[in-house]
Amino acid sequence: MSLLGGGIFKGMAVTLRNFVGSYFYKDRLTTNDYSWRPSDKLPQRAGEYPKEEGEQLRDTTTVTNYSRNFPMLLHDGSEPMDTIRCVACQICERECPPQCIYIEKSTEKKENAGGKPQFFPATFDIDVSVCMSCQICVEVCPFDAIVMNSQFELSTPDRFGGLLLRRDDLLKSNGYYHKIHPEEATARDKRIAEEKAAKEAKKKAAAEAAKKMAEEKAKAEAEANEGTPDMEENTE
Amino acid sequence: MSEQIAFWMLSAIAVLGALVAVRKRNLIHGVFALMIFFAALSGLFLLLLAEFIAAVQILVYIGAVGILLLFAIMLTERVTGDDGRRMTSRGWFWGLVVAAAVFVILLLPAIQELPPPEAAQAIDPSVKELGHKLMNPYVVTLEVLALLLTAALIGAVTAAQGVRIPKEEDSSE
Amino acid sequence: MTLHHYLILAAVLFCVGLMGAFTRRNAIVVLFSVEIMLNAANLNFIAFWRYSENPALLHGPLFTLFAIAVAAAEVAVGLALVIAVYRHFKTVDLESMDTLREE
């Protein structure tokens, strides 16, 4: 026989403990104090953080490593458009449930990080007012070109243009990715390296196999050339 | 003086509310006009020092009857409450004539046959006295009323639940 | 304010209700009108009580109290009937419920 309504009292005891505890144990409070300077101007576009880059990075890295907000595009080098990973295959655009991605493919090819001439996105827009942070674009991308950012300061006074992130807003370096999501970035890089190695190995093996095949073929042909008269005889 | 202002205002609101309730095409607007009428009437009861009746008027008419009417409209009409078809009934003219005739018949004694107007006596309205009256001389009436309400409740539930109508009756026009 | 004022007001309200009941086709509006008439009658009772010889008897409020209770029951049953009728005829238009009429 439990006390009638005992569950409610138990729950209230838990919340009371949290309430009182939050005043005495500072480590209970999970929020960090948000450093906004009164002199900061309001950003005109989402992601334009009115702070210096260092501070901005610190701000995104103060949130936990597992925080994800909206997607960003990765590049590998110092010059974003030379080493962009995205090849404008438009898979993410098709898969996006709220259809917040808009891509225009470039007309000509250009060398990218892989050293091969590839298409690149002439336009790559994400409407963050529509995006629901589902991370499906990240799942489907075959080139590891799109990953989740954790930047949260996105407020702007402009409801329409300000919340539309352009390609150049979205491009972030791999180093930045390593800073905000170290574990995930390391795992991803490792996987990319392994895949690359496997590809290389496969290529090598394929080349060897082709060589072997060619040798065998040559040998067989030589043998065949010798044996053809017999065969002709046999068939006749 | 203040009593007169209150009377004229409340009676104007009551008559207007009743007229709108009766003539408005949109039924939901009509119900709200009806509630304004009930509220004005409750004010008139208060003016007549029948404060318990005024409270009951609000409680029963606005709180219960009005809501019930709203639900009935939502169940039977379109949600917007617009009565799209022809609003007036066939014999509307004769209806008006009869209403006017009844008005005259009601008005004549009110004006003529009563003794000259007398001032209201000072009374001490007491809910307690009303309660004692309900419990002592009128207790049988109260019990019968309770039975009636129960019967009405059961009747309403059965009527609204509906009897299973056979299929062929449904299809016949 | 005298009794006459209240009686005339009640007469006006009653006739407004009567007019509604006679001139509208919608069953629910007819129900509104009946309510208006009942309330006009209640106003009469209270007014007569207030200006009566012996208000301490509380006849007016008591009668009105019973009338309100009966009216509440009436509305409940009336609306239940309207809904039942709506189920059957798919309308609350009083003039299209004419199954008994000879064609």
Add this chain to the structure above:
Amino acid sequence: MSLDLIRDILIATVPLLVIFPTLFAFTTWLERKALARIQNRVGPNKVGVPLTRYGGRFSLFGLGQPLADGIKMLFKENIVPRDADRLFHLLAPILALIPAMLVLCFLPLEFPWTESLLPVQAFLLDGAVIFFFAITGLNTLAIFMAGWASRNKYSLLGGMRAIAQMISYEIPLVLSAVVVVMMVGSLNAAEIANAQADWNWFVFTPWGLAAFVIFFIASLAEINRSPFDLPEAESEIIAGYFTEYSGFKFALFFLGEYIAMFAISGLAVTLFLGGGAGPGVAALPWLSTVWFIAKIFALIAVMIWLRGTLPRLRVDQLMGFAWKFLLPLSILNIIVAGFAWHAQQQASGILKAIIWVACLLILYATAKGLDQLNRPNVRPREYKYAE
């Protein structure tokens, strides 16, 4: 005569219209702070007293937040849906506020400056308590009006839910107040409060305690507070009846809701918690107002606490709780109170104690039995694969 009357009425009512909206602003801040602390957050702490800079040194625990919120609400765009019924869309928030403000007059709140105005004070009305319930019921209409006028199915659903819920919970609410009315023999709010002088609060009797618990639960449902906030359930029907409201109209709804909270808590204080009674009142009469408001805030603190604790009910659980648990219990409570009160009139000392214990046992056993009867007939889930 007329001018004096008008002056008296103004003196009696204007303080109510000033004090309670001010308390409303404070309560929103209190609620946000308390809920934040319950969830181990800090809550609003940036906006300071007026005229200090945003995030400045004098933030004073964020006490300026209500003011900032109010200014924001005032300047927001007022959006009316294209198909909405414009008149009703405008009237609904006003109609939501009026009854809530009106019933404040029925609380026996005596301010020092109103002592000379006894004839105009509404709580001296002979049927103050029944008027209170009658006028609180008008809130339902405003909510329905808002839901219907928005021409939005979620709003309409919210409005319908609100009507069903408020009608259901009004019955236990009134029936639990009947116990007190029976014991005092009056519907007059001032008399009820006076009857509880000298610590004779009704909450200290078994039937009074049961009635208080029922009243408190039903009042939570009546003002759409968590865990009974189904009409405005964000996760199910967006925001219910005020989905289509923005700016100042939304603020009016918000204000109306909180004023209703004060009003119903004030009635609970009047009926069960001794009104303005408390230590020191005999010496300093104005302390009774302070005590009254302090008791209201105690009840509101419990409401906030409950909001931080309990999840929202399901619709069928909500209706079942009102009709199958609270209603039978409150009817039984009336019967028990009637018999026991009569019995204890003659009894004294030990017999009285026995009656009280018996009453408590009967009420608790009935509540427990009703609880058992209402338990859904489901076995605990058996896990086949998980341990």
